[in-house]
Amino acid sequence: MLRIAIQTKGRLNEDSTELLSDAGVKIKDSKRKFLAQAENFPIEVLYLRDDDIPQTVASGLADIGIVGLNEVEEKGLKVDVLQKLGFGGCRLSLALPKDEPYNGPQYFAGKTIATSYPNILRRYMAEQGVDCKVAEISGSVEITPAAGLTDAIFDIVSSGGTLVSNGLVEVEKVLFSEAVLIGTPGMSAEKKAVVDELMFRFESVIDSRGKKYILMNIPTDAVDKAVQVIPAMRSPTIMPLAQEGWCSMHSVVEEKDIWDKIKALKEIGAEGILVLSLEKMIR
Numbered sequence: 001m002l003r004i005a006i007q008t009k010g011r012l013n014e015d016s017t018e019l020l021s022d023a024g025v026k027i028k029d030s031k032r033k034f035l036a037q038a039e040n041f042p043i044e045v046l047y048l049r050d051d052d053i054p055q056t057v058a059s060g061l062a063d064i065g066i067v068g069l070n071e072v073e074e075k076g077l078k079v080d081v082l083q084k085l086g087f088g089g090c091r092l093s094l095a096l097p098k099d100e101p102y103n104g105p106q107y108f109a110g111k112t113i114a115t116s117y118p119n120i121l122r123r124y125m126a127e128q129g130v131d132c133k134v135a136e137i138s139g140s141v142e143i144t145p146a147a148g149l150t151d152a153i154f155d156i157v158s159s160g161g162t163l164v165s166n167g168l169v170e171v172e173k174v175l176f177s178e179a180v181l182i183g184t185p186g187m188s189a190e191k192k193a194v195v196d197e198l199m200f201r202f203e204s205v206i207d208s209r210g211k212k213y214i215l216m217n218i219p220t221d222a223v224d225k226a227v228q229v230i231p232a233m234r235s236p237t238i239m240p241l242a243q244e245g246w247c248s249m250h251s252v253v254e255e256k257d258i259w260d261k262i263k264a265l266k267e268i269g270a271e272g273i274l275v276l277s278l279e280k281m282i283r
């Protein structure tokens with residue numbers, strides 16, 4: 001039986017659970033258990049703190065896991081990064097009190113930097129040839145400069161709001177992270193086959209996110225122009241309508257572009273435009 005480790009609670013829990021569920025993996029009693037079996041897929045789910053996931057996968061106690069790339073890089077253990085999962089996006093950045101004059105990484109020479117990611121920070125500073133002091137702190141890193149304890153921080157940034165509210169400014173983006181699927185190196189062919197099926201399903205789910213299915217009626221002589229507006233996976237589906245001179249056109253569009261596309265399609269004569277949600281996309 002394949003075992004996947006995911007975060008028990010926290011920022012990655014909900015998206016990880018949703019990804020499994022969208023991939024058709026039904027988990028029994030997931031709320032109350034430490035280890036839960038799937039009903040309809042040969043997998044069991046192990047719920048852990050995110051810090052413990054890289055080690056659990058590296059040791060083979062779980063075969064695969066979902067965790068932030070930041071944790072994988074920090075732990076530096078031997079695991080295979082199998083797939084990017086498109087959620088939990090953030091970056092690890094260096095930030096300073098906003099009025100400090102910053103002139104590049106050399107600024108940090110001799111400075112004290114607070115972080116929960118000492119290994120990634122030391123690696124970066126070694127690459128830059130900068131000798132700094134690293135103060136390892138497990139939480140509330142962002143308050144240490146104002147408290148006079150440190151000169152700078154190296155921490156997770158997503159919107160940047162926490163930095164602003166602590167009077168800090170981001171000066172170097174060191175690592176871009178998102179949730180990734182990791183695996184134990186050298187797993188058996190049998191387990192690998194199950195992992196491949198799961199990754200195929202994940203990819204179909206991830207691919208369909210942020211996309212919409214669009215269909216419309218369009219005058220036949222405007223089809224060439226419409227194809228320019230909405231290219232599809234191969235090319236849009238075009239079917240004749242019973243009424244001569246008209247056809248129905250179907251395609252898939254990025255949600256963020258949808259209103260621009262609708263405007264352009266209306267201008268070339270499209271009517272009866274329908275936008276539908278897209279659940280899975282198999283390329």
Ligand code: ATP
Pocket residue numbers: 007008009010011012048049050051067068069070071088089090156157158159177178179
């Ligand atoms: P645990 O209790 O499991 O140890 P945690 O408190 O260490 O949880 P969370 O805050 O739940 O961790 O964050 C989990 C992961 O979510 C991070 O390691 C990171 O990859 C990702 N993430 C995305 N955006 C953010 C953010 N704004 N702040 C913190 N983590 C973020």
Ligand code: MG
Pocket residue numbers: 049050051
């Ligand atoms: Mg943690």
